[in-house]
Amino acid sequence: GAVVSQHPSWVICKSGTSVKIECRSLDFQATTMFWYRQFPKQSLMLMATSNEGSKATYEQGVEKDKFLINHASLTLSTLTVTSAHPEDSSFYICSAGEVPYEQYFGPGTRLTVT
């Protein structure tokens, strides 16, 4: 199957700082990538759809200015959490693939904001 990587796998940052998470499709090109957030014992929550060469589409309730998404190439999308706060601590997961076909998930990034 297709491989999606994420970096870093975990990060600890101080409140008020920004953190960038990278998502890469290693063996295929992805015009569309998705960013999810998952809190403990809860299901995946789609945050936004990242489209190569255009603006991301954010889900209702997700702050565009706080979660900046850039899909600069067919193999890379980045999520920047700006001015992070403890409530942003979560497991962030990206996926890639063309809907309605299968999505492949990255291994996830665990963010802890202190």
Add this chain to the structure above:
Amino acid sequence: QKEVEQNSGPLSVPEGAIASLNCTYSDRGSQSFFWYRQYSGKSPELIMFIYSNGDKEDGRFTAQLNKASQYVSLLIRDSQPSDSATYLCAVSTYNTDKLIFGTGTRLQVFP
């Protein structure tokens, strides 16, 4: 009504038994159906996908789709303790650009 519904469980089955996981969806236009497995602290991994009515088998896993009744199920034969995880059902249509996930069913396989 939620778009994709799953029983949260836990579903407990003994080792060697068949585990049956069910998922219902509300959008009759749904055309692609996926089962993902998620271990605690890990990201989801794709187990199977099914597009047509009927059964699709892959090793110990069988996906069953009934579009008339709007449900999709996953059967795991010869369940193993290593199958203990949360199983996520996901659905998409050709008119949407995203997968809709259920909340997942936690499966526990005990020795």
